[in-house]
Amino acid sequence: MTAARPTVLLTGSTGVIGANLLPALAARHDVxxxxxxxxxxxxxxCLQADLSIDGLGLSPRQRSELAAGIDVIVHCGAVTDFAPRDxxxxxxxxxxxxxxxxxxxxxxxxxxxxxxxxxAAFEVPGDDLAARSMRAYxxxxxxxEELAAHCSQPVAIVRTALLFAARNAPTPPRHQFPHALFTALLQARPGALPVQPDHWTDILPMETLVDYVTALTEAQLRGDTTAPGLHWVTAGPARLTAADLERACLDFLDESDRPVDGPLLADPTAPQSRARGMARVAQLGFLPPEQPDMPCDLNxxxxxQPTRTDVLQALAHNVRRCAPWEA
Incomplete structure (x- = not known):
């Protein structure tokens, strides 16, 4: 089905990414x-379905009508909780x-x-629960991605890094990393994050991902032969260090008259610096300085594409929205 206003089938529309993609896609297409x-x-x-059931839990008639009425699928539906009940x-x-x-x-x-x-590109080391969960994810x-490589239809795979909340989001997704980490750091416990200052992580503004996926959807709709394949949507050289995160949190705590008596980072090799919970998940998400930047295909x-200044501004904005004393 190809009409003047194509129809996009969107999964995960109530998730962190899907909820931001929906209005961008709906501005151009039926969704x-x-x-x-x-x-x-x-x-x-809206059509109720279940990704965990063969046939998506749809009747043959529902499935047939759905297949006949769509022009592209944007698949965001996923389990992202690193401690799922199942x-x-x-x-x-x-x-x-x-x-x-x-x-x-x-x-x-x-x-x-x-x-x-x-x-998908990394194998997280460790045998604790956080490491096992991240590895399974x-x-x-x-x-x-392997399944997509064998699909008979063109599939564009978007490998995205961590994401800041969109600036217009009513509230940041506090249950999602990195916002759960910002909230934890703003509780002002010295040594809360056992990570070396020069270790880094890649966090991209949500708006950049939305712009890229929207453009990629358009490319798939018009049959652009360069669209299928792997796309790295990351901050790349604009990556952030643990010291950047610490500085943003300390600056905000000082501005809020909540100074910290000591650094928020701790030596991860010290016996007393064993990380647990969110700190352990965060620790596993940082890479050593000798690790090259993640690839970046935004151009x-x-x-x-975002500069380091843009990413630092997004960091400061997101930290300010994660103040636990305003919760």
Whole structure:
């Protein structure tokens, strides 16, 4: 089906990424949201389905009508909680759920934009719960990419790094890293994060990801032969160090008359600096300075990409919105 106003099938429309993508896509296209429980505002239509069930939990008639009425699929639906209640959720939703979406794409004969993660490229070390969960998440995303490589329809895979909340978001997603980390650091406990100052992480403004995925969806719709394949959507050389995060939090604490008696970072090799909970998840997300920047493909579809100054400004803005004393 190709009409003057194409129809995008969007999964994960109530998630952190999908909720930001929906209005951007709806500004240009009709959007059918494939939903599990909550129904988003702004979609042209909603259809209840389940990524964890073969056939997506749709009747043959529903599936046939859906396949006949879409022009492209943007697949954002995923389990991103590093401590899911169901340990099989990563495989059932992130990997097998992607397989089910790809099967629908083949039936509908439409291209796909698949939201993956930079975690697919890394194997997190460690045998604690946080490391095992992050490893399982990364492997589920890697498996989804492998399935996409065998799809008969064009699939564009977006490997994105961590994300700041959009500036116009009503509240930051406090349950999501990095905002949970900012909230924890703003509790002003010295040594709360056992990470070396020069270790780094990649965090990209949400608006940049939305702009890129929107442009990539357009490219898939018009049959651009350069669109399928792997796209790294990251901050790249504008990466942030642990010292950058510490400085932003300390500056805000000083401005708020809540000075800290000591640094927020701690030596991770010190016996008393064993990280737990969010601190451990954060610790695993930092890379040593000798590790090269993540690849960055933003210039493939966007005229500009964020500079380090842009990313530092997004960091300061997000930190200010994570103040635990305002919760």
């Amino acid at each position: 059918t949201a494939l939903v599990h429980r909550r129904r988003p505002e702004g979609a042209t239509a 340990p099989t959720a990563f495989t059932n939703v992130n990997a097998d759920g992607t397989r089910r979406i790809l099967e629908l794409a083949e039936e509908a004969r439409v291209p796909v934009v698949l939201l993956s993660s930079a975690a 990364g492997r589920s995303k890697r498996r989804a 493939r579809l966007l005229p500009t």
